[in-house]
Amino acid sequence: MPAPLLAPARQRRWPPIVIALLAQLIGAALTVGVAYVLAPMDVVLRPIVAALLTGVFAAVLGTLAGLDRWWIGIQLLFVPGALLASSAALPRWVWITLFAVLAVTYWSTFRSQVPLYLSSTKVRAALVPLLPPGPFTFMDVGSGLGGVLTDLSTQRVDGEYHGIETAPVPWVISWLRIRLGRRANCHAHWGSLWDCDLSRYDVVFAYLSPVPMAALWDKVQREMKPGSRFISNTFAVMSAPPDQVVPVDDLHKSTLFVWLHHRAQ
Numbered sequence: 001m002p003a004p005l006l007a008p009a010r011q012r013r014w015p016p017i018v019i020a021l022l023a024q025l026i027g028a029a030l031t032v033g034v035a036y037v038l039a040p041m042d043v044v045l046r047p048i049v050a051a052l053l054t055g056v057f058a059a060v061l062g063t064l065a066g067l068d069r070w071w072i073g074i075q076l077l078f079v080p081g082a083l084l085a086s087s088a089a090l091p092r093w094v095w096i097t098l099f100a101v102l103a104v105t106y107w108s109t110f111r112s113q114v115p116l117y118l119s120s121t122k123v124r125a126a127l128v129p130l131l132p133p134g135p136f137t138f139m140d141v142g143s144g145l146g147g148v149l150t151d152l153s154t155q156r157v158d159g160e161y162h163g164i165e166t167a168p169v170p171w172v173i174s175w176l177r178i179r180l181g182r183r184a185n186c187h188a189h190w191g192s193l194w195d196c197d198l199s200r201y202d203v204v205f206a207y208l209s210p211v212p213m214a215a216l217w218d219k220v221q222r223e224m225k226p227g228s229r230f231i232s233n234t235f236a237v238m239s240a241p242p243d244q245v246v247p248v249d250d251l252h253k254s255t256l257f258v259w260l261h262h263r264a265q
């Protein structure tokens with residue numbers, strides 16, 4: 001992958017959302033410039049073309065500014081999506097409800113830069129052989145909708161499964177899922193993983209984003225007990241080579257990174 005022309009977004013002082021918005025604004029200005037240049041030739045940009053052009057400019061600018069890959073699709077589709085949505089004549093309460101649901105679902109994403117996406121079924125299956133023999137305690141830091149907990153708890157009934165989730169709606173869904181499924185060995189906690197004491201668990205699982213991995217690794221080293229294991233879906237720790245790497249043949253070509261018997265590096 002070519003090196004970004006500007007410093008990567010996460011090393012800059014501005015959060016990615018600010019860079020993304022700036023790229024959109026500059027993209028819109030460039031589109032106005034293109035429309036201005038084309039006007040004497042009697043070429044008028046249709047709104048959807050102008051929106052797509054703005055998306056392309058914003059995506060290119062975002063790439064140059066070193067935004068992570070998953071931002072680029074958002075950059076590309078944001079203005080065309082907004083245009084299409086605004087042309088659908090929906091009542092105002094639909095938009096307000098939609099905004100409220102998204103706000104409580106993605107509660108902490110702005111600050112944590114960890115959105116909600118779920119481990120695939122194949123990842124959950126690949127976790128089973130990585131669990132230790134005998135009774136154990138398991139913690140999913142950032143447990144989303146609780147699917148990892150409920151799946152594993154049926155595969156390995158001798159485990160005690162905990163998840164901590166900061167966003168209210170996913171947490172409520174996971175809590176209900178556990179309650180309604182009568183899963184006595186699963187527990188969903190509402191709170192921040194940074195307030196969670198990892199020394200109580202034999203296995204800690206994370207599927208977050210590249211952003212918190214260095215700080216999480218520090219926490220793992222400080223708190224996890226000898227003999228325990230830390231497993232990360234997809235996101236490695238730059239400073240610490242894993243003890244085991246498990247490729248998973250799912251849609252995203254996920255990888256599980258496993259650190260055994262954590263120790264000071």
Ligand SMILES: C[S@@+](CC[C@H](N)C(=O)[O-])C[C@H]1O[C@@H](n2cnc3c(N)ncnc32)[C@H](O)[C@@H]1O
Pocket residue numbers: 108112114115116117118119140141142143144145146147148164165166167170191192193194206207208233
């Ligand atoms: C990528 S999802 C993973 C969900 C689930 N663990 C899985 O593998 O399917 C990450 C989740 O972490 C949550 N999260 C982000 N920062 C957190 C924090 N500081 N404390 C607890 N949860 C957090 C997000 O709200 C999101 O639901």
